[in-house]
Amino acid sequence: MEAPTTPEESARAVAEGFTRLYGSAPEGVWAAPGRVNLIGEYTDFNDGFVMPLALPHTAVAAVSRRTDGRLRVHSADSGEGVVTLDAAGLRPEDGAGGWAAYPAGVVWALREAGHHAVTGGADVHLASTVPTGAGLSSSAALEIVVALALNDLHGLGLSRPELARLGQRAENAFVGVPCGVMDQTASACAAEGHLLHLDTRDLSLRQVPFDLAAQGLALLVVDTRVKHALGDGAYAERRAGCEAGARALGVRALRDVGYARLPEALDRLENPTVRAYVRHVVSDNERVRRTMALLDAGDARAVGPVLTEGHVSLRDDLRVSAPELDLVVEAANAAGALGARMTGGGFGGSAVVLVESGDAEAVTKAVEDAFAAAGHTAPRVFPAIPSAGARRVS
Incomplete structure (x- = not known):
């Protein structure tokens, strides 16, 4: 693009x-x-x-x-x-x-x-x-x-x-x-x-500071160019589920459930859907902390697996991914990306992919080829420039 x-x-x-x-x-x-x-x-x-x-x-x-x-x-x-x-x-x-x-x-x-x-x-x-x-x-x-x-x-x-x-x-x-x-x-x-x-x-x-080029890296945005109707109202439903989890745990918001307390908190939640939402939110807050620590240490490459871990959580616990987003992550990682995840509200939309700068073209082609093979509309891929x-x- x-x-x-x-x-x-x-x-x-x-x-x-x-x-x-x-x-x-x-x-x-x-x-x-x-x-x-x-x-x-x-x-x-x-x-x-x-x-x-x-x-x-x-x-x-x-x-x-x-x-x-x-x-x-x-x-x-x-x-x-x-x-x-x-x-x-x-x-x-x-x-x-x-x-x-x-x-x-x-x-x-x-x-x-x-x-x-x-x-x-x-x-x-x-x-x-x-x-x-x-x-x-x-x-x-x-x-x-x-x-x-x-x-x-x-x-x-x-x-x-x-x-x-x-x-x-x-x-x-x-x-x-x-x-x-x-x-x-x-x-x-x-x-x-x-x-x-x-x-x-x-x-x-x-x-x-986020100068990936200085570390020989690039962050790609892959716009799948799809938006599934399943997303209508689903955002509000997940917000309500998270609020129900906070009420059940007696906290103002899920940010107050520390990551170390997560297993104990999950044991207290009877509703499996609410439990999954809580697990995602608390663990994603921890992923933000880990990402900050890695960037502060100058190790942006190690952020890649954190991104993929976050995608799995969004896909399995929050259930807001889509086949096209899962395909981006699968194809990009198979082609040598350092990590990838859906971004935004989900049910379509975009993913981010962390790559070595020299691999950006090959990873982009792998994603485009995977979409073509699946019969999807060609994605739009461009670098995320802060x-x-x-x-x-x-």
């Missing part, structure tokens, strides 16, 4: 599109990236730990303020016309459907948080290079780019973690997806050349 157009390169096109749509130049152009998560899956809504990185793929927004209360939003990628909404009257139950729910949800969340300046309205023109349906947080990129633009234009003074929380609230309460805060935080707070170690309980961050978080680009 070719490298995406940079936000700086696309800012002019988005600004010109804005001018054609609305009849005047925008007040500014902003960008926010998608993300891929190295390790720590389904842990963020359990107050746990995650290690994502921002991708070079971004949502770009040209934005201007209005004073008549109208929120006009347009996506260059949707094939639809301008959607016009009442900024002061937005309500989740009214349902601004499809892609428009994400910018509308951000305006609603800002208004509900007391930032009434946004009720004056805005003109927004969006374009995105973040693949949709690939588990790479295209929705969080939309939320954060709009939140940052309105924060800057209205001088709201909100921090990046605060913008992430607002984006999460928009997705939870307005769009109706019970996601954790990892995706929005990665988009808002990531740093170029780094992983982001995030404690999702207190939002404390650590930027972790990139900058949300920013103003013009």
Whole structure:
């Protein structure tokens, strides 16, 4: 896959599109990236730990303020016309459907948080290079780019973690997806050349240097280009199961079940499904800890088996994998990858593969050949380059 157009390169096109749509130049152009998560899956809504990185793929927004209360939003990628909404009257139950729910949800969340300046309205023109349906947080990129633009234009003074929380609230309460805060935080707070170690309980961050090329390594993203209907509602079911496990164990969240206590905790759980969910979450928090320790020791190669171990847990305990994701892991590891796992919510979407730089081409071909032999649509494979978080680009 070719490298995406940079936000700086696309800012002019988005600004010109804005001018054609609305009849005047925008007040500014902003960008926010998608993300891929190295390790720590389904842990963020359990107050746990995650290690994502921002991708070079971004949502770009040209934005201007209005004073008549109208929120006009347009996506260059949707094939639809301008959607016009009442900024002061937005309500989740009214349902601004499809892609428009994400910018509308951000305006609603800002208004509900007391930032009434946004009720004056805005003109927004969006374009995105973040693949949709690939588990790479295209929705969080939309939320954060709009939140940052309105924060800057209205001088709201909100921090990046605060913008992430607002984006999460928009997705939870307005769009109706019970996601954790990892995706929005990665988009808002990531740093170029780094992983982001995030404690999702207190939002404390650590930027972790992640220069794989210096160690002769590469991280590939394999977008399977499939999304199975089984995923509809399954995320919420797993969240409910994890919360049931925390209640049964008498803890605030599963992050409070230490790894050393896991066997004892599992013995106390009667429901086998809940038991499996708890085992995954607690062990994946431990995998984040192990990954951090390996990276701190300069041994990124040893992270490979941790990734594969995480995939097995997601496949068998959480049951959120898919045949295409399992095939990526199997084919990549058989071709010499150091390790691989599905990433994101699952049931399709993407996997990450850690390889020696010299093996990247052979591993990519092995995965493509395996997909062809299975009769699957050809996957989209590209390097995960740790990139900058949300920013103003013009």
